[in-house]
Amino acid sequence: MTFDLFVLPFFIGLLFLLGVLVVKYSRWIAMMDASDRVKAGMALFSFNLLKTVNEIFLESLLHRRMFKRNPLLGYMHMSFALGWFLLIVMGNIESRVYSGGHINPPYYPIFLKFFIHDKRVLPFEIFTLPGFFRFTMDLILLFVLSGLVLAVIKRTRSKWFGLKRTTVHNSFDRWAITSLWLIFPMRLLAESFTAGIYKGGGFLTNTLGSIFDAILPLEYMAYPAWWAYSTMLGIFFVTLPWSRFMHIPTEIILIFLRNAGIDQGKYPGSFSEIEIRSCPRCGVCIDVCQMNQAGLTGSTAVYFIRSLREKLPEVQLNSNCMMCGRCLEVCPVGIDTLGLRIGARGVDNKGFASDFTYLVNQPIVEKKAEVVYFAGCMGHLTPGVKRAMLQIFEKAKIDFTFLDEDGSVCCGRPLKLAGMKEASLTLISENSAKIKNTEAKILVTSCPICYKVFNDDYQLDGIQVMHHSVFIYNLVKDGKLVLRQTDLKAVYHDPCELGRGSGIYEQPRNVLKQIAEVADVSEERVNSLCCGGSIGDLNMDAVKRNLIRDKALTILCESQPDILVTACPLCKKTFDSGNATVVKDIAEVVAENLALNKLHKQTVDMVKL
Amino acid sequence: MGKHVVVIGAGPAGLETSASLAKLGFHVTLVEKEDVSGGHLKKWHALFPTLLSGKDALETITKGLDSSIKIQTATKVTGLEAVNDYFTISGHNGWQEKADAVVLTTGFQLFDSHRKEEYGYGIYENVITSADLEELFASGKAFVNRHGNKPERVGFVHCVGSRDEKVNNLHCSKVCCITAVKQAIEVKQLLPDAEVFCFYMDLRMFGRHYEELYKEAQEKYNIQFIRGRLSESTEDRDGNIVVKVEDTLLGKPLRIKVGLLVLMAGMEPAPDTKPLANMLGLKNVSDGFIQPLDEVLHTNSTEIPGVFVAGTCSGPKSVSDTLADARSAALAVADYLKS
Numbered sequence: 001m002t003f004d005l006f007v008l009p010f011f012i013g014l015l016f017l018l019g020v021l022v023v024k025y026s027r028w029i030a031m032m033d034a035s036d037r038v039k040a041g042m043a044l045f046s047f048n049l050l051k052t053v054n055e056i057f058l059e060s061l062l063h064r065r066m067f068k069r070n071p072l073l074g075y076m077h078m079s080f081a082l083g084w085f086l087l088i089v090m091g092n093i094e095s096r097v098y099s100g101g102h103i104n105p106p107y108y109p110i111f112l113k114f115f116i117h118d119k120r121v122l123p124f125e126i127f128t129l130p131g132f133f134r135f136t137m138d139l140i141l142l143f144v145l146s147g148l149v150l151a152v153i154k155r156t157r158s159k160w161f162g163l164k165r166t167t168v169h170n171s172f173d174r175w176a177i178t179s180l181w182l183i184f185p186m187r188l189l190a191e192s193f194t195a196g197i198y199k200g201g202g203f204l205t206n207t208l209g210s211i212f213d214a215i216l217p218l219e220y221m222a223y224p225a226w227w228a229y230s231t232m233l234g235i236f237f238v239t240l241p242w243s244r245f246m247h248i249p250t251e252i253i254l255i256f257l258r259n260a261g262i263d264q265g266k267y268p269g270s271f272s273e274i275e276i277r278s279c280p281r282c283g284v285c286i287d288v289c290q291m292n293q294a295g296l297t298g299s300t301a302v303y304f305i306r307s308l309r310e311k312l313p314e315v316q317l318n319s320n321c322m323m324c325g326r327c328l329e330v331c332p333v334g335i336d337t338l339g340l341r342i343g344a345r346g347v348d349n350k351g352f353a354s355d356f357t358y359l360v361n362q363p364i365v366e367k368k369a370e371v372v373y374f375a376g377c378m379g380h381l382t383p384g385v386k387r388a389m390l391q392i393f394e395k396a397k398i399d400f401t402f403l404d405e406d407g408s409v410c411c412g413r414p415l416k417l418a419g420m421k422e423a424s425l426t427l428i429s430e431n432s433a434k435i436k437n438t439e440a441k442i443l444v445t446s447c448p449i450c451y452k453v454f455n456d457d458y459q460l461d462g463i464q465v466m467h468h469s470v471f472i473y474n475l476v477k478d479g480k481l482v483l484r485q486t487d488l489k490a491v492y493h494d495p496c497e498l499g500r501g502s503g504i505y506e507q508p509r510n511v512l513k514q515i516a517e518v519a520d521v522s523e524e525r526v527n528s529l530c531c532g533g534s535i536g537d538l539n540m541d542a543v544k545r546n547l548i549r550d551k552a553l554t555i556l557c558e559s560q561p562d563i564l565v566t567a568c569p570l571c572k573k574t575f576d577s578g579n580a581t582v583v584k585d586i587a588e589v590v591a592e593n594l595a596l597n598k599l600h601k602q603t604v605d606m607v608k609l
Numbered sequence: 610m611g612k613h614v615v616v617i618g619a620g621p622a623g624l625e626t627s628a629s630l631a632k633l634g635f636h637v638t639l640v641e642k643e644d645v646s647g648g649h650l651k652k653w654h655a656l657f658p659t660l661l662s663g664k665d666a667l668e669t670i671t672k673g674l675d676s677s678i679k680i681q682t683a684t685k686v687t688g689l690e691a692v693n694d695y696f697t698i699s700g701h702n703g704w705q706e707k708a709d710a711v712v713l714t715t716g717f718q719l720f721d722s723h724r725k726e727e728y729g730y731g732i733y734e735n736v737i738t739s740a741d742l743e744e745l746f747a748s749g750k751a752f753v754n755r756h757g758n759k760p761e762r763v764g765f766v767h768c769v770g771s772r773d774e775k776v777n778n779l780h781c782s783k784v785c786c787i788t789a790v791k792q793a794i795e796v797k798q799l800l801p802d803a804e805v806f807c808f809y810m811d812l813r814m815f816g817r818h819y820e821e822l823y824k825e826a827q828e829k830y831n832i833q834f835i836r837g838r839l840s841e842s843t844e845d846r847d848g849n850i851v852v853k854v855e856d857t858l859l860g861k862p863l864r865i866k867v868g869l870l871v872l873m874a875g876m877e878p879a880p881d882t883k884p885l886a887n888m889l890g891l892k893n894v895s896d897g898f899i900q901p902l903d904e905v906l907h908t909n910s911t912e913i914p915g916v917f918v919a920g921t922c923s924g925p926k927s928v929s930d931t932l933a934d935a936r937s938a939a940l941a942v943a944d945y946l947k948s
Contacts, residue, residue, distance in 0.1 A: 383844075387732060
């Protein structure tokens with residue numbers, strides 16, 4: 001017997017799912033840029049493919065990144081993904097062995113225990129252990145069920161998983177997750193009932209079967225159980241393409257494309273569509289999102305991406321984000337949440353016309369120098385920072401020219417964050433020309449926002465871009481600046497654009513350590529908090545921003561430091577308004593603690609000895 | 610009657626409340642943390658809208674004090690407690706009193722203009738506050754900026770620390786608009802050739818003769834009022850202040866160079882108010898100003914019987930409003946103690 005009516009819900013569901021996937025994949029391929037299609041085609045036949053397969057194994061099955069972040073959550077996802085995968089693989093091998101190597105219909109291995117319930121010792125098992133398959137298949141099923149138990153606990157007692165909030169589901173998700181959760185208990189029941197009737201099965205199904213057999217009329221219950229199992233599979237497959245579980249077949253494609261060197265490019269495009277569907281809505285981005293503190297829980301990455309997928313993007317949802325990148329850091333799939341947000345904002349702001357007439361009469365800086373300094377808008381709003389940098393240049397005898405002494409032209413980053421790429425290019429070309437005109441070798445900026453865009457989007461013909469914290473670090477390292485150790489106890493705050501955005505964590509800390517004792521902060525470096533003043537969100541009002549700021553200040557000031565030091569004029573300004581402690585930029589702290597000269601420092605050191 | 614009232618804070622509100630209470634026959638103790646009474650008025654050169662000298666005003670107010678009033682200066686109140694139907698009040702120096710009623714007249718503190726760093730106070734020498742300017746007027750010295758030059762242009766920035774969510778102050782400080790008009794006129798009187806600019810977002814000329822003064826400032830003194838909030842100021846090589854501001858009536862960004870920039874610093878709750886309110890158990894002090902029992906009907910009473918407020922500790926007020934409020938508080942106290 002190789003067929004029974006009950007396999008139909010599963011079989012039809014599977015065919016339906018495959019049909020939908022073929023349509024979706026074809027559409028994505030059709031939407032792709034020609035150049036991306038060539039890249040993808042080449043990647044199929046290159047060494048890269050091995051890398052992709054390896055990454056799919058590590059991330060899609062083992063859930064390595066998830067494990068690193070939260071072991072319990074990692075195990076839960078792994079037991080489902082790897083467990084199910086093994087059930088399919090082992091089931092196929094087992095069915096092939098039973099049928100003597102014939103190719104079987106796809107439902108056959110899934111429902112093997114319905115069709116075959118003898119206790120023959122299979123040819124393969126002669127060399128290993130009798131009952132190898134029965135034992136292994138039961139073990140894998142138990143593995144999956146252990147994950148299921150965790151999943152149920154996670155839904156009801158998320159705190160045990162270290163999660164404050166979990167994703168709120170929509171109706172497709174509810175159908176899909178309910179059927180998914182029921183698939184494996186149904187399989188357990190169906191296999192156990194059948195094992196009970198025929199005295200077969202492995203350690204799990206056999207034991208349960210014997211117990212059930214003693215108390216239940218299994219001959220009436222086994223067949224409905226197989227129907228239920230098949231139906232659950234069918235429902236899951238039919239709902240999958242519109243549920244969070246679409247991430248299963250899509251993440252694989254995303255990993256492949258990423259390894260082929262393809263990125264978001266045009267928005268919306270096939271890459272962004274694939275990214276959007278790769279979001280498993282696991283919800284790890286929810287707790288890290290600081291918008292929660294402002295009561296804005298609806299625009300978290302997971303919900304934002306879902307709204308894009310459901311084609312219900314709301315302007316409010318797209319814009320309510322500080323673009324701090326904390327979600328990007330924790331996303332187990334590595335979805336470029338910020339890139340998607342910029343793309344969606346681009347669509348929202350399409351009709352907005354920027355007025356650039358003021359660029360016509362911009363003063364030209366004639367002075368040429370080795371170093372060109374750009375304070376940036378934020379630098380001008382914090383004259384203390386600007387003054388400190390000028391003192392430092394003077395002290396270190398730097399030949400410099402001040403590009404925006406008489407007012408800045410914006411670097412373009414705020415427009416870029418608002419999705420207005422074309423408009424930002426106007427500013428980028430204006431500033432690029434001015435910068436190149438100085439014939440400088442190094443461009444120093446006080447603002448991490450400017451720093452990020454100078455690095456990422458400007459073509460400066462070899463001019464090295466430096467944030468002032470790195471420039472100062474180099475001056476200290478080269479002995480051009482000598483710092484004075486104080487008794488101050490400081491904490492350092494990593495600005496989003498400088499830390500997560502540009503990977504600069506150590507230089508400002510190293511400079512600060514030469515002046516003050518630097519205490520650890522519970523949320524620092526890649527986990528650093530946004531100050532709340534971000535230009536990434538142009539909608540949020542000051543009251544909400546203050547809530548975010550105050551929470552961040554509470555965490556930063558846990559060790560009751562004398563001073564909170566940061567390396568961003570905007571962070572400084574924002575934190576300063578919180579009145580929690582003294583707030584200064586690293587440049588200000590340096591300018592205030594310059595030792596007279598090297599000789600002086602040596603004398604001081606000798607006296608100390 | 611023999612009932613005892615302690616008034617905390619000897620600025621105009623405390624002085625006037627004490628004087629009125631004494632006239633009503635109460636035994637009054639006025640506590641002041643500083644060595645000398647008078648509060649902010651001590652340093653204020655002249656009052657709008659009549660240019661009445663601050664010194665004269667304070668003298669007149671102080672003259673009203675009865676000799677029976679006990680003035681306890683240099684005493685910071687550190688303990689304040691309601692016990693049954695009376696209060697115990699103690700100071701840092703061991704001073705202690707019992708009272709049948711307490712009046713809080715703790716006043717305001719001037720907004721710390723360092724907090725608007727973009728305006729350059731404390732960074733650029735020629736950026737000063739309205740209070741600094743009053744001191745300069747009162748000193749009688751030659752009107753020069755910190756570089757010793759007669760400024761050719763003087764700018765006044767309205768709403769510094771007021772109506773500004775970014776510094777957590779939503780309230781209007783009420784007195785700065787008319788003070789700026791007054792100070793601009795005074796500058797013009799001292800330096801008739803100087804150009805004077807006021808950068809404002811609204812002009813709130815709510816008091817009698819304020820509008821007239823504003824009109825005079827424009828017509829007689831040619832003071833220029835530019836609607837637009839300052840974005841930032843920088844210093845040029847000669848120590849002049851270059852301000853960036855948008856003229857929102859013309860819709861154009863402006864850059865104006867001034868020799869002296871005056872920040873119209875607003876009123877914030879005095880730092881001592883909240884601790885005192887906490888000691889008493891007054892709850893409604895979220896913004897630092899004390900909430901009276903009713904903002905229309907019972908402006909001097911609080912949620913605690915026997916605790917009264919007068920002057921700017923319950924919100925920004927002009928000197929004349931403060932004096933009226935103080936007299937009204939005395940009547941409220943009398944009403945309470947008689948019953």
